[in-house]
Amino acid sequence: MDTEMIDKSAQLLLDESYLAELRRQMVKFAHLQLADQGLAEDAVHEALIGALKNSSSFAGASAFKTWVFAILKNKIADVLRKNQRLPEVSESSEGEGEFDHLFNSKGFWYRNERPASWGDPLKAIEDGRFWVVFEACLEDLSPRQARVFMMREFIDLETDEICKTLDLSVSNLHVLLHRARLRLRECLEKKWFVGGAE
Amino acid sequence: MLSCTEATRLMSDSRERPLLFKEKVALTFHTSMCKACRNFGRQVGVISKLSKHYVSRTDKPEDEDSK
Numbered sequence: 001m002d003t004e005m006i007d008k009s010a011q012l013l014l015d016e017s018y019l020a021e022l023r024r025q026m027v028k029f030a031h032l033q034l035a036d037q038g039l040a041e042d043a044v045h046e047a048l049i050g051a052l053k054n055s056s057s058f059a060g061a062s063a064f065k066t067w068v069f070a071i072l073k074n075k076i077a078d079v080l081r082k083n084q085r086l087p088e089v090s091e092s093s094e095g096e097g098e099f100d101h102l103f104n105s106k107g108f109w110y111r112n113e114r115p116a117s118w119g120d121p122l123k124a125i126e127d128g129r130f131w132v133v134f135e136a137c138l139e140d141l142s143p144r145q146a147r148v149f150m151m152r153e154f155i156d157l158e159t160d161e162i163c164k165t166l167d168l169s170v171s172n173l174h175v176l177l178h179r180a181r182l183r184l185r186e187c188l189e190k191k192w193f194v195g196g197a198e
Numbered sequence: 199m200l201s202c203t204e205a206t207r208l209m210s211d212s213r214e215r216p217l218l219f220k221e222k223v224a225l226t227f228h229t230s231m232c233k234a235c236r237n238f239g240r241q242v243g244v245i246s247k248l249s250k251h252y253v254s255r256t257d258k259p260e261d262e263d264s265k
Contacts, residue, residue, distance in 0.1 A: 029253070066254045073253075099203070107201025114234035121244045125251050134252060152214075153249035159214060178210040185241045 022065065023048065026072055028135065033076050033150045035143050043079055047072040073155045080151070080165050099182060115185065118193040130192060137187035145180035148173055200228040202235055209239045213246065 023044060030040035051068040102113045109115075124130040138146055148166065151157045157165075163173055189195065200208070205228040208221055217225065229236045 069253055103201070103203050107203035109202045109234045115237035115241060117237055118241060118244065121241075122247065125248070131252065134248065150249075153246055154253050174207075174211050174214055177214065178207045181210050181242050181245065182206060184245055185238065188245070189241075 022068070026069070029069070029154070030072060030076055032138055032146055033154070034079055035147070039079055043072060043075040047075050077155055077157065081161075098179065102182065102186070113186070116189060116194050118189070121193060124192065133188065133192045137184055137191065140187050141180050141183055145176055145183065148176045149180040149184070152177060200224050202228075202232060205229065205232065205235045206238050209235070209242055213242065 026044040026047065027040050030043045031037060034040050034043065047068060050071050051064070102109065104110055138150075141149065144166075148162060148168075151162045151165075159170060159173060162168070163170055166173075168176070205225055208217060208225045211217065212225075229239060
């Protein structure tokens with residue numbers, strides 16, 4: 001291991017504003033999935049402690065952040081597995097009718113709601129403002145939609161595990177993911193890719 | 199012919215499970231004629247990629263988000 005690289009990583013961890021920002025992102029990430037501020041802060045705390053213990057083996061911010069989020073994902077997965085007192089969400093708030101504004105009675109897109117081309121969407125990755133919109137759109141999902149979407153796309157949990165943890169049937173899970181994707185793409189298109197600041 | 203509701207459901211499902219042959223055929227038939235659903239299909243993949251970047255991104259968000 002290159003000592004110069006280690007120094008760089010150590011310096012980064014002495015940077016208060018870097019740590020504060022990292023912690024903010026982690027708490028947000030955990031909170032979206034655990035829907036509980038206390039649980040989120042505990043998970044982040046544990047992940048950071050674990051990460052800081054071994055921080056010297058990381059060369060630079062990028063590797064460190066990837067790693068610390070990997071630890072956090074494991075902590076979140078543990079909490080989700082153990083924790084059965086997940087907030088109840090009434091089915092009615094996300095039942096039939098949620099997408100009546102998108103599709104007509106025959107199930108075809110209304111003209112104004114048709115998904116448009118996003119051009120070169122991965123350009124957004126480089127724009128800090130995009131991620132603010134992305135987080136806002138995640139928060140716009142119902143808690144259950146957000147939970148399953150993040151378990152699937154952020155934490156990469158398998159279908160079986162998500163179903164077992166949340167006591168969902170596979171088809172319920174697929175319904176929730178479909179709705180989450182419909183809502184997320186609608187939000188991203190209106191707030192960024194077509195209607196937004198870009 | 200599938201409705202767009204059904205087509206988008208199959209496109210979402212295709213990220214979770216392999217589609218049946220008859221589902222693939224019905225979906226291809228639909229998307230060959232429906233540009234909106236073709237766009238949806240691409241966007242579902244884009245959202246998945248963006249999610250991976252969100253988890254591992256290293257740049258700090260700008261703080262002047264409240265306009």
